[in-house]
Amino acid sequence: MLLRLLSVFIISLVCVFSLPVDANAIDTYEFKDEVTKTRFNALTKELRCPKCQNQNLADSNSPIAADLRREVYDLLKQGKADIEIVDFMVARYGEFVLYRPRVSSLTYILWFGPAFLLLGGVVVVVYVLRKKPKEKTTDILTDEQKSQLDNILKDK
């Protein structure tokens, strides 16, 4: 009985500790409305931390990410539009801070490359399918080959 109670206790303990954890860095920002809050969250997810390159601003704990989050917050408070905030970051940290790079002559291959490749693939497939099948040469076995084949099949 005691053992059972103990195991129930342990299992429930494990359950409690394995609840999903919100891993975002904790700041105590207060927003004037829900829209601003959503915009803040969206922006910090879209912008990349320059120091820890595979994290966005929202996830990173590095001091620079904290400073940039505060910067985003301040800019939102000043009533800046999303595009202005993104421009602000790009002006200082370069295109690098965008997880979704802008369409420019440098990123054409990135944006249109896959569609281009797909198109190429379709062209090749169509070409191959439409190619006239060659005249079927009927392969006829010689007598010798026939008896050989019979022998092989017999062995089985």
Place this chain on the structure above:
Amino acid sequence: MGKLIRFLPLVLVVALGVVLYRGLSLNPMELPSAMIGKAFPEFSLYGVYDAKTLKTQKDLKSGIKLVNVWGTWCPSCRVEHDFLMQLSKSDRFTIYGLNYDDERGLAQNWLTTLGNPYEFSLFDEEGKLSVNLGVYAAPETFVIDHNNIIRKRFAGPLNPNVWQQEFEPLLAQIEQEQKAGN
């Protein structure tokens, strides 16, 4: 033609391999600064020592300036400190410090015990100027020319080698421009 086209996939794969192989030897941490060619941003910050008077861009001397971003939390800053002390003896440029995300007491202590290579050091606790400069880590060193234009950003600790290769040519170039009166 029909035969040759069979080699096309091989050629493509080899070409892709070459491109990707080259990518392996690139350092993704080396980011070009977006601030090159732009004017040094305006600021208004207290100094590490002087917590009473705000300093602005008007407090920077004319001529060539180095702005060195540092913090006591940054081990590489300790590494480059001795070299900065050496550089501070030069009269070709003025070195300013930008103390980033630090505590005033620690920063003062650092300068007192290790020596102060800076004309003055700005205390950028909230990273306001650092963000405007596009700083992402310390140490970073910016070269500002006589027209207050950012000419270079170097990320990482300074040493004689780096100085010789990356900074000397640029300094010489700026000095030339200065003489020519641009």
